[in-house]
Amino acid sequence: xxxxxxxxxxxxxxxxTIVTLTEERILDxxxxxxxxxxxxxxxxxxxxxxxxxxxxxxxxxxxxxLGLLIRVSKKVYESGGQLKLCGINPxxxxxxxxxxxxxxxxIYDDKLxxxxxxxxx
Amino acid sequence: MVSDxxxxxxxxxxxxxxxxxxxxxxxxxxxxxxxxxxxxIFAIHLALEEALLNAICHGNKQDSxxxxxxxxFITPAKFEVSITDEGTGFDPDxxxxxxxxxxxxxxxxxxxxxxxxYMDTVEYNKTGNCVHMVKHKSKAPNAS
Numbered sequence: 001x002x003x004x005x006x007x008x009x010x011x012x013x014x015x016x017t018i019v020t021l022t023e024e025r026i027l028d029x030x031x032x033x034x035x036x037x038x039x040x041x042x043x044x045x046x047x048x049x050x051x052x053x054x055x056x057x058x059x060x061x062x063x064x065x066l067g068l069l070i071r072v073s074k075k076v077y078e079s080g081g082q083l084k085l086c087g088i089n090p091x092x093x094x095x096x097x098x099x100x101x102x103x104x105x106x107i108y109d110d111k112l113x114x115x116x117x118x119x120x121x
Numbered sequence: 122m123v124s125d126x127x128x129x130x131x132x133x134x135x136x137x138x139x140x141x142x143x144x145x146x147x148x149x150x151x152x153x154x155x156x157x158x159x160x161x162i163f164a165i166h167l168a169l170e171e172a173l174l175n176a177i178c179h180g181n182k183q184d185s186x187x188x189x190x191x192x193x194f195i196t197p198a199k200f201e202v203s204i205t206d207e208g209t210g211f212d213p214d215x216x217x218x219x220x221x222x223x224x225x226x227x228x229x230x231x232x233x234x235x236x237x238x239y240m241d242t243v244e245y246n247k248t249g250n251c252v253h254m255v256k257h258k259s260k261a262p263n264a265s
Contacts, residue, residue, distance in 0.1 A: 027170055028138050029178065060163070062170050063235055067228035074226070091163050098238050099231050100220045 007035045010042065013052075016118045017042060018111060020054040025061070032064040039072055048080040050118040054111050056087030066101060073105065082106070086114040123156045127196040133188050136181040136206070140189075141173045148193060148202070155197045161259050164239035165200050171232040172204045172252050180206025180250055203253045210249030 009020045019039065026035060043049055051072075069085070076083040086108040088096065096102045108114035128151055134140040148169065152162055173189065181187040190205040217224050219231045237243045242255035 028141075028174060030138065060166065062167070062174065063229075063231035064174070066231055070226055070228045091160070095167070095235065099234065100225060104225055 007031075008038045013115050013118075016050045016052055016115045017046070018052045018054060018115065020056065021058050024057055024059045026058065026065045027060070027062050029064060032062075032068050035065070036068050036071070039068070040075065043072060043075045043079070043081075046079075046081075049076060050082045050084075051076055052084045052086060052111060052114040052118065054087045054114075055085060055089070055092060056111075058092060059089065061092060061095070063099075066095070066099065069101075069105065082118060084108055084114040084117060086111050123197075124154045125197050127194065129194045131190065131192040133190050135185060136177050136183075136187045136189055137185050138177070141170075141177070144191060145169055145173070148195070148200075151193075151195045152200050155195060155258075156260075157200065157256075157258055158260050161200070161256060165256050168236045168240045168243075168254055168256070169202065169204075171236050172202075172254065175232055175252075176204055176206035176208075179211070180208030182208065198258055200256045200258075201254070203251060205246075205251040208250050210246075212249055213245045 007021065007023055009022055011018045011020075019042065021035070023031070026032060043051065053069075073083050084106045087110055088107060093102070093107070096105065096107065106117070108117060132144065134144055145166070149162055149166060152165060157165070176189045177183065181189070187207045192203045194201040213233060216230060216233050219225070219227065219234050224230060233243075236252070236254065240254045240256050242253070244253045245251065
């Protein structure tokens with residue numbers, strides 16, 4: 001059996017689960033599937049999860065990742081949670097902007113802003 | 122050192138991720154060597170990845186016994202590539218606009234749109250199994 005490579009690092013805030021994507025490049029179906037295999041259990045195991053995904057390490061991605069984010073978003077909102085994205089570099093943000101996904105996702109400059117928008121004061 | 126020469130090649134690669142990665146590395150190196158900047162190479166990278174993934178997944182249906190033909194022509198002024206798979210093709214005009222409100226939350230259908238957004242020319246043959254893309258260098262040639 002193939003070894004599943006870790007694609008994310010997870011930390012837990014007061015009211016938030018913060019997932020940092022550890023790969024610089026997320027390209028093909030197998031890499032997106034590995035990321036999905038890491039992300040989906042977090043969403044499925046916690047009702048109403050407030051999930052922050054930090055893109056700070058990501059320098060390149062393809063449209064397959066956008067599809068995964070839509071799937072994750074649907075799961076999160078179906079369970080009554082919230083999804084925030086942060087740390088997206090300008091070139092990657094341009095992909096979100098031209099596909100108009102910047103209107104679909106809640107996007108913040110950094111992890112602090114994203115968690116503050118979720119954690120009650 | 123910046124090359125002022127052109128490179129024109131036609132190669133046939135296996136329909137696999139490893140073959141795509143090896144070819145892409147060569148093409149990016151050729152573009153960088155002809156002074157394409159980071160934004161241009163990002164655009165070429167994105168369009169190539171999307172086109173080659175389409176060829177592997179949709180055209181060749183993940184059959185690693187099939188091949189992809191890639192013809193490229195890289196000059197100091199432009200990056201031109203044609204990618205042909207062994208599939209039956211598709212109608213690119215029938216692909217819906219992923220930015221339309223009813224499609225915004227769909228999980229797929231953005232690859233072709235990104236190719237068209239990041240390249241200057243994206244054209245398919247009549248069968249729809251060969252895509253031809255061109256990216257002109259954004260920055261003015263170095264006058265020195």
